[in-house]
């Protein structure tokens with residue numbers, strides 16, 4: 655059985671108080687922190703990179719789950735690994751030689767994840783499914799927080815779960831107290847939540863609620 659993990663996305667934090675947000679999430683019971691790297695090319699927007707990760711890394715012992723949304727992940731991942739990432743998730747749309755990239759990340763002792771956009775067929779994962787620690791199924795088109803979940807994406811979660819009973823399957827985008835149970839039912843076990851947690855009145859309660867939903 656796979657464990658449930660809640661990973662608040664720092665994309666939804668108040669950037670003027672990013673360090674406080676990291677500490678607040680740890681105190682609130684987060685299992686991981688999700689760190690979205692955007693290049694204003696693969697996605698329309700720009701977020702933060704290795705410099706900011708390095709600055710916040712010493713503030714928490716929580717694993718830093720880095721989601722790289724970039725046309726050229728090769729250019730970024732070494733710096734992100736040096737900055738203290740614990741896992742790197744790359745987009746299958748951006749990498750020709752998946753096994754080589756996976757090996758490069760694993761050689762540094764990090765967890766490796768692969769992800770795909772809502773429009774990308776799930777079969778594209780087949781060549782790397784046995785090589786990764788986690789698949790992230792995007793449940794929105796990446797680029798922004800606060801979007802509505804696209805429920806059809808959960809069919810991909812089911813497809814992967816039926817083939818890989820023990821694999822970590824993460825969902826990201828529009829996950830909140832109303833949608834999380836569907837994600838668990840489909841077979842996801844790692845939940846990314848940005849606005850749902852950061853805009854909650856009580857983030858600790860929201861994290862607990864996301865973790866226990868449907869049990």
Ligand code: DX5
Pocket residue numbers: 663664665666688690721794795796797798799800801826827828829846847848849850
């Ligand atoms: C979207 C990012 C997400 C984002 C999720 O491109 O990959 O991690 O922060 O935000 P919510 O949970 O608000 O949809």
Ligand code: ZN
Pocket residue numbers: 663688689690721826846
């Ligand atoms: Zn993300």
